[in-house]
Amino acid sequence: MKFKIQRESILKPLNIVSGVVERRQTLPILSNILLTIDDESILSMTTTDLEVELNSSIQLDEVAEPGEITIPARKLLDICRTLPEGAMVEMTLKGDKVTLKSGKSRFILSTLPVSDFPATEKLKNPLEITISQNNLKTVIARTQFAMAQQDVRYYLNGLLLEVSANKLRAVATDGHRLSLCDTEVSAEISDVKNVIVPRKGVIELHRLLNDNDENVAISLGTNHIRVEFEDIVFTSKLVDGRFPDYARVLPQNVDKIVYSDRETLKQALTRASILSNEKYRGIRIQLKTGEIKALANNPELEEAEEIIDVDYDGDDLEIGFNVNYIIDALSAIPTNEVQLGFSDSNSSCLVQPKDDETCKYVVMPMRL
Amino acid sequence: MIIHVDMDAFFASVEERERPELVAHPVIVGGQPGKRGVVCAANYRARKFGVHSAMPTAQALRLCPDAVLLAPRMALYSEVSHQIRSIFEHYTPVIEPLSLDEAFLDVSASQRLHGHVSEIAKKIKQDIKDELKLVASVGVAPNMFLAKIASDLEKPDGFVIVEDENKQAFLDPLPVSRLWGVGKVTLGLFNKMGVYKIRDVRELTTETLQQHFGKHGLRLAELSRGVDKRTVTPEHQAKSISNEITFAVDLEDKRILKMHLLQLTEQVAWRLRRKNLSGRTIRLKVRLSDFSTFSRSVTLVEPVQSTQIIWKAISGLFDIFLSEKNLPIRLLGVGVCGFDGLSQQQNLFSDETQARQEIDKVTDEINERFGPAVLRRGSTTIVP
Numbered sequence: 001m002k003f004k005i006q007r008e009s010i011l012k013p014l015n016i017v018s019g020v021v022e023r024r025q026t027l028p029i030l031s032n033i034l035l036t037i038d039d040e041s042i043l044s045m046t047t048t049d050l051e052v053e054l055n056s057s058i059q060l061d062e063v064a065e066p067g068e069i070t071i072p073a074r075k076l077l078d079i080c081r082t083l084p085e086g087a088m089v090e091m092t093l094k095g096d097k098v099t100l101k102s103g104k105s106r107f108i109l110s111t112l113p114v115s116d117f118p119a120t121e122k123l124k125n126p127l128e129i130t131i132s133q134n135n136l137k138t139v140i141a142r143t144q145f146a147m148a149q150q151d152v153r154y155y156l157n158g159l160l161l162e163v164s165a166n167k168l169r170a171v172a173t174d175g176h177r178l179s180l181c182d183t184e185v186s187a188e189i190s191d192v193k194n195v196i197v198p199r200k201g202v203i204e205l206h207r208l209l210n211d212n213d214e215n216v217a218i219s220l221g222t223n224h225i226r227v228e229f230e231d232i233v234f235t236s237k238l239v240d241g242r243f244p245d246y247a248r249v250l251p252q253n254v255d256k257i258v259y260s261d262r263e264t265l266k267q268a269l270t271r272a273s274i275l276s277n278e279k280y281r282g283i284r285i286q287l288k289t290g291e292i293k294a295l296a297n298n299p300e301l302e303e304a305e306e307i308i309d310v311d312y313d314g315d316d317l318e319i320g321f322n323v324n325y326i327i328d329a330l331s332a333i334p335t336n337e338v339q340l341g342f343s344d345s346n347s348s349c350l351v352q353p354k355d356d357e358t359c360k361y362v363v364m365p366m367r368l
Numbered sequence: 369m370i371i372h373v374d375m376d377a378f379f380a381s382v383e384e385r386e387r388p389e390l391v392a393h394p395v396i397v398g399g400q401p402g403k404r405g406v407v408c409a410a411n412y413r414a415r416k417f418g419v420h421s422a423m424p425t426a427q428a429l430r431l432c433p434d435a436v437l438l439a440p441r442m443a444l445y446s447e448v449s450h451q452i453r454s455i456f457e458h459y460t461p462v463i464e465p466l467s468l469d470e471a472f473l474d475v476s477a478s479q480r481l482h483g484h485v486s487e488i489a490k491k492i493k494q495d496i497k498d499e500l501k502l503v504a505s506v507g508v509a510p511n512m513f514l515a516k517i518a519s520d521l522e523k524p525d526g527f528v529i530v531e532d533e534n535k536q537a538f539l540d541p542l543p544v545s546r547l548w549g550v551g552k553v554t555l556g557l558f559n560k561m562g563v564y565k566i567r568d569v570r571e572l573t574t575e576t577l578q579q580h581f582g583k584h585g586l587r588l589a590e591l592s593r594g595v596d597k598r599t600v601t602p603e604h605q606a607k608s609i610s611n612e613i614t615f616a617v618d619l620e621d622k623r624i625l626k627m628h629l630l631q632l633t634e635q636v637a638w639r640l641r642r643k644n645l646s647g648r649t650i651r652l653k654v655r656l657s658d659f660s661t662f663s664r665s666v667t668l669v670e671p672v673q674s675t676q677i678i679w680k681a682i683s684g685l686f687d688i689f690l691s692e693k694n695l696p697i698r699l700l701g702v703g704v705c706g707f708d709g710l711s712q713q714q715n716l717f718s719d720e721t722q723a724r725q726e727i728d729k730v731t732d733e734i735n736e737r738f739g740p741a742v743l744r745r746g747s748t749t750i751v752p
Contacts, residue, residue: 366713367714
């Protein structure tokens, strides 16, 4: 194997795939990157942490000698990063070493056999879905913050994707709050398919997606999800578990509806939160005709009060929340106007864009 | 100075008080002999026949066929225990109960109000006799270790004061088994070394003790010199709640070890709920036969008090421990700390949480009414 490439050209795919390479790997092969060159001089790079696999490829300008090998990913990235701008990089496999030459620099890197690299399973009869990059990035951005982290209920440590013929719905919950977002897709499916993508895969995928309307091809297998776009192939294992019945916790009978300017409400809550208990983040919300009053205090007996003018004409209500949950929801909503629905002080609050059913946030209250 | 109050034959004495017709009879409180019941308590008349607690009831009745066998009435004993506690509270708030029938008291701050510590101890003993018609043995000493020995020394109806300057003379002639943490195994080792009295332990160098017993040896060296640095900790101020068990014979059977762990977990979780505490950090303690002691802990996202969740954490920690270390095991302990108060955040999927709370609540109610461990999880039932 032998090829020549410009520093900038190799850095792009390297940066893409290095996301899943961890510094402290228990299995040495997992800190390596798999390099493959085929007969058409396409250089392909693959990394994996056994849960998520990333692959990116690039067409080489010069004819290269085909071959494949694995070398330490982090070291390769650090070397290429620190080479001068515009430098040409030449890599040659000789025996079990790879020599990297660039100008007056020369590096000899150790290798591990390709057969050690964990091979990806082929997806059997996958469900194929087409969606635009924009839309996929958006549904993830609007839901991922509500995923649980290292919860014993492992099925909450991920994002639920629910696919029907023309709709993709993403749902995340940590058991205290829930986020939901719908978008359009086209899929060859007559019923509904549910999968849970693990937290790490979700965050990685969100990082890789761009804001453009090019198509993304999603393949859903029994145990894996594969997402292909631009020069990238993202593959992740699925969480084997049953997501809770989220539809049951979407509030049905909110009778107290508040309309507010999103930014004004968010800023007021953010200020009040400064004096809420650092750990529990409790905030007291009082609803009155035409206003929301937000009250916070902490163990040092400091207090904050914010009054926000809103469009509300219902009964008075006092209810407590973890203020971060409300702020997270407000931050994820794209519109200027938001709608908050309440029923009583022991029931969840429904936050959503005004007159828009495509994304919903459910937050359970706190007893104060 | 510390006071240790230990009720004499507590369950049996309460029964005698409640049923005057029992006076002058040997009384045993315990389970039915046909159902492999054991003795919970025996009065002194029954003890003369060799009956003692934890003995199978069948054996006890063979030793003392005339004994009156009574089923335990835990609710009653628990009520009397609360009355005893209110007597203590009259003299000091610094009370550390060890069980229903014994407690440590630190009255250092109350002496100006209630007189010298020995007078307070006398008053407490007298109050228990006058108000509750029950007899307590009382030990007064410079620390907890000595106070506990003192209360036991002249049981029943004992009253022993150990002054700081006399503590060595008091300890020296006592058998080595009086030292805390000296059970069958340690005693056997000591006897092999020709050590029988606490004096013999004191005469060993700290190095020798450490060689034979590890860290525990340092503690034994201190205790043999009458040194005990622990302070009386009232439970409501406790920073952690833990229970541990030392086995008479070191154990290797993982199944049996897990049962003991589950029992400890149930006890700790019950104490948490009784004190309305929830903790985020769950700790497993394991001591191997060579006295090496290990602690493994995990910190959860939210403070908990549910038996099921604590058990999930403890059994997970134990599995990891087993994969790292070799058996046999001498001691197991379960502890919970990091009390932040229960988070008031409500849950979206509350069915699960509610089900756990219901199980805990019902179990607690039944056990408080009919005695500890009447109702327990299926996998603990092989443990007697």
